Amino acid sequence: MGEPLEVLDSVGAGPLAALVGVLLQSTERATPAMIDGRDSIAAALVAHRLTRSATQWWIAATTSADRAVVRGLDHLEIPVVTNLHIHSNTGVGALAALPVLQVAMTTLCVESVPSEQIPSE
Secondary structure (H helix, E strand, O other): OOOHHHHHHHOOOHHHHHHHHHHHHHHHOOOOEEEOOHHHHHHHHHHHHHOHHHHHHEEEEEOOOOHHHHHHHHHHOOOEEEOOOOOOOOOHHHHHHHHHHHHHHHHHHHHHOOHHHOOOO
């Protein structure tokens, strides 16, 4: 197999190459990225091959019934937000995972504030 981006270019996968760039840029900027569906898994696998440390900034939206996605997630070893087994490449898993992440962030923020600083009702 050649260089990852050359392989994507040779099969006419411009949108996937762009997604690889987005994932690599998220790593460069230390910005979390949510992986959801077969296309983003494929891009993540290429980005991971280019920069092994990139996965520290990624999470998977959900598990999938798609064997390719399951294998990709196993290879990437990234945390999965929900266990919904969604078989879609439309971002539905990410939409389902966002409220879970919002609750987690709110809980972390509230727990990090000393109790005497939390207004009482």
